[in-house]
Amino acid sequence: MTPFCAAVDWGTSAFRLWLLAEDGRVLAERRSDEGMIRAGQTGFDVVLEKHLADLNAPDSLPVVVCGMAGAKQGWREAGYLDTPADLGALTEGALAVEGYRRDVRILPGIAQRDAVCPDVMRGEETQLLGLAADGVRSGLVCMPGTHSKWVLLQDGAVTGFSTYLTGELFALLSRHSILRLAVADSTEPAPGDPAFLAAVKAARDNPQAVSNLLFSLRSSQLLGFSPSAEGAARLSGTLIGLELAGAFARHGPANKVVLAGSGTLGALYRSALEAGGIAVDDQPADEAVLRGLWSAARSFWAAGTGES
Amino acid sequence: MTPFCAAVDWGTSAFRLWLLAEDGRVLAERRSDEGMIRAGQTGFDVVLEKHLADLNAPDSLPVVVCGMAGAKQGWREAGYLDTPADLGALTEGALAVEGYRRDVRILPGIAQRDAVCPDVMRGEETQLLGLAADGVRSGLVCMPGTHSKWVLLQDGAVTGFSTYLTGELFALLSRHSILRLAVADSTEPAPGDPAFLAAVKAARDNPQAVSNLLFSLRSSQLLGFSPSAEGAARLSGTLIGLELAGAFARHGPANKVVLAGSGTLGALYRSALEAGGIAVDDQPADEAVLRGLWSAARSFWAAGTGES
Numbered sequence: 001m002t003p004f005c006a007a008v009d010w011g012t013s014a015f016r017l018w019l020l021a022e023d024g025r026v027l028a029e030r031r032s033d034e035g036m037i038r039a040g041q042t043g044f045d046v047v048l049e050k051h052l053a054d055l056n057a058p059d060s061l062p063v064v065v066c067g068m069a070g071a072k073q074g075w076r077e078a079g080y081l082d083t084p085a086d087l088g089a090l091t092e093g094a095l096a097v098e099g100y101r102r103d104v105r106i107l108p109g110i111a112q113r114d115a116v117c118p119d120v121m122r123g124e125e126t127q128l129l130g131l132a133a134d135g136v137r138s139g140l141v142c143m144p145g146t147h148s149k150w151v152l153l154q155d156g157a158v159t160g161f162s163t164y165l166t167g168e169l170f171a172l173l174s175r176h177s178i179l180r181l182a183v184a185d186s187t188e189p190a191p192g193d194p195a196f197l198a199a200v201k202a203a204r205d206n207p208q209a210v211s212n213l214l215f216s217l218r219s220s221q222l223l224g225f226s227p228s229a230e231g232a233a234r235l236s237g238t239l240i241g242l243e244l245a246g247a248f249a250r251h252g253p254a255n256k257v258v259l260a261g262s263g264t265l266g267a268l269y270r271s272a273l274e275a276g277g278i279a280v281d282d283q284p285a286d287e288a289v290l291r292g293l294w295s296a297a298r299s300f301w302a303a304g305t306g307e308s
Numbered sequence: 309m310t311p312f313c314a315a316v317d318w319g320t321s322a323f324r325l326w327l328l329a330e331d332g333r334v335l336a337e338r339r340s341d342e343g344m345i346r347a348g349q350t351g352f353d354v355v356l357e358k359h360l361a362d363l364n365a366p367d368s369l370p371v372v373v374c375g376m377a378g379a380k381q382g383w384r385e386a387g388y389l390d391t392p393a394d395l396g397a398l399t400e401g402a403l404a405v406e407g408y409r410r411d412v413r414i415l416p417g418i419a420q421r422d423a424v425c426p427d428v429m430r431g432e433e434t435q436l437l438g439l440a441a442d443g444v445r446s447g448l449v450c451m452p453g454t455h456s457k458w459v460l461l462q463d464g465a466v467t468g469f470s471t472y473l474t475g476e477l478f479a480l481l482s483r484h485s486i487l488r489l490a491v492a493d494s495t496e497p498a499p500g501d502p503a504f505l506a507a508v509k510a511a512r513d514n515p516q517a518v519s520n521l522l523f524s525l526r527s528s529q530l531l532g533f534s535p536s537a538e539g540a541a542r543l544s545g546t547l548i549g550l551e552l553a554g555a556f557a558r559h560g561p562a563n564k565v566v567l568a569g570s571g572t573l574g575a576l577y578r579s580a581l582e583a584g585g586i587a588v589d590d591q592p593a594d595e596a597v598l599r600g601l602w603s604a605a606r607s608f609w610a611a612g613t614g615e616s
Contacts, residue, residue, distance in 0.1 A: 072530075111531055117520075118528040147486070147523060163527070164519040165485070172480045177473070178455070208515035208553035211472040212425075215455060219471070220426040223419055245516035 003027050005062050005301060006052060007293035010044075010069035011035045011123060017051050019061075022302065024294045028055045036068040044075035045100070062103035064297045066126035066289065070095065070106040080111035080120065084159045087129045091299040105300055110158055117250075119163050123289070124149045127260055130292030131283055132156050140251055141258040143285065144269045146171075150247040153258075162250050164243040167265075170236055173214065179235060182217040186231035188264070191271035195230035199237025200244065200272045207245040213238050240272050254278065260285045311335050313370050313609060314360060315601035318352075318377035319343045319431060325359050327369075330610065332602045336363045344376040352383035353408070370411035372605045374434035374597065378403065378414040388419035388428065394465045395437045399607045413608055418466055425558075427471050431597070432457045435568055438599030439591055440464050448559055449566040451593065452577045454479075458555040461566075470558050472551040475573075478544055481522065487543060490525040494539035496572070499579035503538040507545025508552065508580045515553040521546050548580050562586065568593045 004022040008015070013035040019028040030051045039047045048063065070078030078095040093108040109122035124143050128151060131141065137156040143149040146167035152160045174183045189196050203210055217234050220226035226234065248254065256279040261269050270280050312330035316323070321343035327336040338359045347355045356371065378386030386403040401416040417430035432451050436459060439449065445464040451457040454475035460468045482491045497504050511518055525542050528534035534542065556562065564587040569577055578588045 112527075113531055113533075115528075115533050118524055118531045118533050120527045120530055162520045163523040165487075165522045166519055168485050169519065172484055176480055176484060177476050179473075206557070207518070208550070208557045210515070210518065210554070211474055211477065211547070211550050212470045212554050212558065214473045215471040216426055219420075219428045220423075222428055223421055223426045225421075225423050225426050239519070242516070242519050246518070246520050249514070249516045250520065 001027060003057065003061060005064060005297040006057060007290065007297060008048065008063060008065040008067075008069070009123065009126070009289050009293065010039070010065055010067040010074070012068050013037055015039065015047065015051075017048075017055075018290060018293075019055055019057060020290075020294055020297065022298075024291070026290070030055065036071065036074050039069070039075070040073065044069060048104075060102060062105070062297070062301055064094075064105050064107065064293050064300065066107045066293060066296075067123035070108060071122055076106055078106040078108045080109045081125075083110060083112045083114075083161070084154075084157050085110045085125070086157045087125065087132045088156060090125060090129055091296050094296070094300070103301075105296070107296060110161070112161060117160075117162065119161055121149055121161060121163070124151070125158070126292035126296070127285060127288040128153065128158065128292070129295055130288035130290065131258065131260065133291050133295040134283070134288075136258055136281070136283060139256065139258045139281070140254045141260060142247070142269060142273075143260045144265050148243055150251055152251050160251065162247060164246060166239045166243045169239050174232065174235060179214065179217055179231075182221055182228070183231035183235055185228040186233065187229050189233040189236040189268060191264070191267040193230075193233045195226075196233040196237040196268065197271065197275045199234040200241035200275065203238045203241025204245045204276065207242050210238060210242050236268060237272070240269065244272060244276065256281060258283055260288050262286055309335060311365065311369060313372060313605040314365060315598065315605060316356065316371060316373040316375075316377070317431065317434070317597050317601065318347070318373055318375040318382070320376050321345055323347065323355065323359075325356075325363075326598060326601075327363055327365060328602055328605065330606075332599070334598070338363065344379065344382050347377070347383070348381065352377060356412075368410060370413070370605070370609055372402075372413050372415070372601050372608065374415045374601060374604075375431035378416060379430055384414055386414040386416045388417045389433075391418060391420045391422075391469070392462075392465050392467045393418045393433070395433065395440050396464060398433060398437055399604050402604070402608075411609075413604070415604060418469070420469060425468075425470065427469055429457055429469060429471070432459070433466070434600035434604070435593060435596040436461065436466065436600070437603055438596035438601075439566065439568065441599050441603040442591070442596075444566055444589070444591060447564065447566045447589070448562045449568055450555070450577060450581075451568045452573050456551055458559055460559050468559065470555060472554060474547045474551045477547050482540065482543060487522065487525055487539075490529055490536070491539035491543055493536040494541065495537050497541040497544040497576055499572070499575040501538075501541045503534075504541040504545040504576065505579065505583045507542040508549035508583065511546045511549025512553045512584065515550050518546060518550050544576060545580070548577065552580060552584065564589060566591055568596050570594055
């Protein structure tokens with residue numbers, strides 16, 4: 001089947017490309033570690049064309065791109081929509097790569113130009129576009145990850161959001177800090193694990209104590225209060241609990257959260273939220289970004305709807 | 309002049325040795341990076357004897373040691389006194405290195421065996437002993453560093469304390485996280501700098517937001533709200549503000565803090581505390597540890613007071 005377009009989620013360290021049919025079905029897929037960092041050295045066009053050629057994509061196939069390829073250090077700077085940002089405006093704000101051999105559109109990010117709470121996203125807005133296309137147009141959305149995002153969505157517009165360093169802190173602390181000694185002999189954090197949930201609660205209830213709670217992961221093992229197997233679960237719970245405390249203080253209390261997560265991390269967030277009495281609407285993150293790219297592609301190129 | 313004893317502050321990564329006269333005067337000093345990590349490979353006795361020989365110390369000179377040499381991974385495990393811990397009991401709890409060629413005493417650490425707030429110190433108790441010898445026997449003591457300690461001292465006894473990962477978080481985030489981009493072009497944090505003090509206040513007032521405040525160091529520069537020169541001051545202020553919020557919540561509000569700091573870091577803490585309306589009693593940290601070691605040495609070996 002002839003593809004309708006190619007869709008690319010071009011992150012900092014990951015590259016994913018799909019060939020899509022006009023109805024959104026995935027015809028072929030490629031994944032690699034040629035994210036912005038590596039592609040910045042190899043050349044973004046070289047990376048893109050190599051993967052398209054490997055899939056025998058037609059020379060005229062158009063491509064829609066989201067993520068860090070649109071950052072200042074990316075392929076072309078695609079700018080930002082400012083909050084409050086109607087997700088429907090993402091396609092109008094897209095950057096066409098001028099003079100390129102095929103039609104490539106890079107979706108913009110979203111910026112919150114607020115001196116007190118400045119924030120930016122690139123890539124997550126396309127997941128949100130996908131959620132909106134599936135009818136999730138309002139609510140508090142949690143997008144766990146290296147830099148977790150919490151987004152207030154109102155009638156298809158991003159009215160406010162905040163980013164938390166949670167995943168990056170977990171990686172740094174468990175590999176490079178004194179806490180590596182506290183997690184070295186531990187099992188992977190598992191959703192619902194009492195040690196994980198206790199750490200979530202401790203940090204949510206006492207976020208001011210987090211820097212001390214982190215050190216106590218080590219002291220509690222030294223003094224025999226906590227088995228070394230629980231180290232990673234407690235570290236993860238402490239950082240996720242701090243994130244929840246921050247997000248709910250910022251975006252207001254909620255009794256329901258849309259969780260755009262995946263895999264174990266998504267399940268950890270789900271158990272942390274549910275243990276706090278919050279209902280979770282699961283929306284797989286991978287499908288959301290694909291759906292968002294397809295939604296944008298249709299507005300660019302579907303018969304009767306697009307510009308070309 | 310014949311020395312009375314040698315005194316060693318043996319940290320994780322730093323080694324310091326002084327030859328002391330009986331009245332506490334420093335006759336000679338050595339510093340190196342042969343802390344517990346390197347000495348654990350070379351041999352603690354080899355490191356100690358090399359420095360003593362370089363200073364022509366007599367074969368019979370006794371040595372008092374504090375710090376990580378007394379940890380489980382150190383030279384000999386010197387154990388812990390439990391809170392509430394009378395600082396006067398540190399000398400009784402010292403470990404004599406058995407069968408060694410000279411009289412070596414390693415001071416114990418202090419442990420807080422509390423399932424909710426477990427904590428340990430090794431080295432700081434000797435600084436506290438030095439403060440007590442100088443008449444500072446009660447108060448809330450702040451000891452800034454890689455792992456900052458806050459100690460409640462009551463009539464010469466440690467009744468409670470807490471440790472904060474502040475210095476280690478600063479080092480990790482400024483070198484290895486996305487925030488390295490936010491601090492790369494910045495100047496060193498300076499005491500009293502408005503950007504530093506604003507970050508201290510933001511984190512003290514909203515500790516639950518810290519994981520977001522950290523990410524916003526980067527976003528605020530991307531969006532032009534904050535000059536790149538301020539990156540390190542804001543990172544430092546955010547982490548110190550979180551520490552202050554945690555320490556005052558834990559040990560109760562205080563209108564005066566004994567600050568056992570040194571150099572720029574001590575001055576940063578002083579300005580952060582004073583900006584929050586807290587009076588600061590400066591007590592140089594280096595002198596405190598030396599005074600504590602000397603105080604212990606006198607109780608071991610001074611004519612008429614010691615065991616030998």
